[in-house]
Amino acid sequence: MGSSFNISADREHVGPWTFTAEQVQESILRHWPQATVSGAFENFLEIVADVGAARSAELSYNLRHAVFSFEDRGSPVAPLTVIHQVLHDLAPTVPVVWWIDYDVDLQPLDLTGGLDAFIAGFPA
Template sequence: MGSSYFVSADRHTGAAWPFTAEQLTASVVRIWPQSSVNEDNDDTLNITVRAGDHHCELSYQADLQVLIFRDQEPLSAPLTVVHTLLRELAPGVPAVWWADFDATLEPLDPTLDLQQFIDDFGA
């Protein structure tokens, strides 16, 4: 616990996410109506989502196109949010993730079903 995870399009392959911060906000509010999205002064969206029985917090740095979430229990909650958003807003865009403690890029495949996506994260 205490680490953070980062998710972005795989820039090494030339990939970029096609969505804007406004589109991300609209999707979050539509999919999880009890959620909230607040913008900081530095183009960072702070996202609070209730995914089922779980509450999770993420942020999105719009200028860098990076989703960030803390290592939290259960990790399946923020991963569910990431999976859902990427499938909706960036289908087919290659993605990667890394942890703040080693910064090793790992592939992330949102085309997997949700449980496989969660199981493969960090495996």
């Protein structure tokens, strides 16, 4: 069984994100009209988006805990691209952290430096 990565607001400094499931869905569909965003089944949005160059992003958003997550399967660029865009649209000034599911050692991610900096701040 593989691990998964999690991304949330830095709650130690700002608390959780306050955007809604509808806002997340609207942001994703505005940038990737062919994406699928499931309904809020058991407090999760399931997201699948083709972000270009044959890269498909599969991730979820936990509505109760305000956490994006995706499995550690290959390159993280596609799911990070989706997460960065949603956060750029809905919470551009909120500090962001990531962690792997088996080690809750929170690491910062740079949302302010653009997509390349956001991706570079994540383990390859």
